[in-house]
Every structure is written in structure tokens, then in C-alpha cells.
Amino acid sequence: MKVVGFNGSPRKEGNTSIAIKTVFEVLEKEGIDTELVHIAEKTIYGCKACGTCKKTEEGLCIIDSDILNDCLKKMYESDGIIIGSPVYFGSVTPQVKSLIDRSGLCARSGGYLLKRKVCAGVIAVRRQGAVGTLHQINNLFLLNQAIIPGSIYWNMGIGREEGEILNDKEGMETFRILGENMAWLLKKVNK
Numbered sequence: 001m002k003v004v005g006f007n008g009s010p011r012k013e014g015n016t017s018i019a020i021k022t023v024f025e026v027l028e029k030e031g032i033d034t035e036l037v038h039i040a041e042k043t044i045y046g047c048k049a050c051g052t053c054k055k056t057e058e059g060l061c062i063i064d065s066d067i068l069n070d071c072l073k074k075m076y077e078s079d080g081i082i083i084g085s086p087v088y089f090g091s092v093t094p095q096v097k098s099l100i101d102r103s104g105l106c107a108r109s110g111g112y113l114l115k116r117k118v119c120a121g122v123i124a125v126r127r128q129g130a131v132g133t134l135h136q137i138n139n140l141f142l143l144n145q146a147i148i149p150g151s152i153y154w155n156m157g158i159g160r161e162e163g164e165i166l167n168d169k170e171g172m173e174t175f176r177i178l179g180e181n182m183a184w185l186l187k188k189v190n191k
Contacts (some may be wrong), residue, residue, distance in 0.1 A: 063102075
């Protein structure tokens with residue numbers, strides 16, 4: 001089994017990365033492979049609303065000059081997906097928004113290619129906006145028939161400066177338990 005994580009933060013080793021890697025540590029202890037993809041350092045465009053993905057039904061995007069189709073292939077080949085974002089003005093980063101919009105439409109157009117994958121969003125926040133940001137990510141999963149495990153709180157950790165999230169004990173525990181629940185669910189789904 002494999003879980004791919006997408007880090008939407010421009011801080012490659014920042015709080016969002018720490019959150020994803022905390023979930024990964026638990027998954028790896030349970031024998032589940034992981035891969036982290038940093039999308040903020042690469043080009044990912046917004047949707048053109050051309051409708052080509054609906055016509056081809058291949059699950060891929062007609063735009064081939066950015067990283068989206070590579071991300072889609074990783075999603076389709078995985079058993080689980082994590083998307084992480086810091087909160088930017090009460091929302092996901094522009095890169096995560098592009099990933100959500102285009103991958104969601106392509107996956108649906110290809111026959112719900114994320115169906116029954118175990119998926120979760122994780123959020124790094126300075127102060128406010130985490131729940132709404134997490135909801136944006138979860139909409140991608142819910143509208144594609146994915147399975148979202150829970151934890152002891154919303155999947156968020158508080159911290160502004162790089163590494164500050166480690167001081168949020170409840171947030172870190174939330175990420176660890178999310179990892180436990182993802183691993184348990186992945187094993188049940190993939191018997």
C-alpha cells in the first residue's frame with residue numbers, strides 16, 4: 001500500500017511539511033509506503049473550464065505544461081492521499097486550489113478515479129481559518145467518493161514560523177492519530 005502526500009506550502013520544510021510527515025511516520029511504522037510531493041515549488045495552473053477532460057474521460061487534463069497530470073497519476077496509483085496546506089487569508093494556497101479544482105474534475109470525468117481511496121487534508125495555521133481550509137480540501141475527496149478518516153480534532157496544527165507547529169501538542173497528536181486511523185482503514189479497505 002502507498003499514500004502520496006502533496007505539500008502546498010512554499011516552505012518546503014515548514015509546518016505543513018511537518019504535519020504531513022507526522023502522519024507519514026505512523027503510516028510507515030504500519031508498513032505503508034509514502035511519497036511527499038512539494039507542489040508549491042512547481043508550476044500548476046488553474047482550470048481553463050474547457051471541458052476536454054469530460055470528453056476524453058481519461059482522467060487527465062489537456063494542459064500538459066505543468067505538474068498536474070503527474071500528480072494525477074500519483075493519486076491514481078496510490079491507495080491513499082494527503083493534501084496539506086497552510087492557511088492563506090482563510091483559504092488554501094493557490095497551488096492547492098489549482099490541484100483541487102483540476103484533479104477533482106479530471107478524476108470525476110474519468111469515472112471517479114479517487115473512489116474509495118483513503119484521503120485526508122492537513123492544515124498548518126497561524127491563528128484562524130483552518131476549518132474552512134480543511135473543508136476545501138475535503139470537498140475534493142467527498143465529491144470523488146473517497147473515504148475520509150477522522151482524528152481527535154480537526155486535522156490542524158498551530159504555528160507561524162517554521163517548526164513552531166511542533167509546540168502544538170494537541171495538533172501533533174491529532175496528526176499521529178490521523179495516521180493510525182488512516183493505516184487501520186487502509187488495511188481494512190485493501191484486504
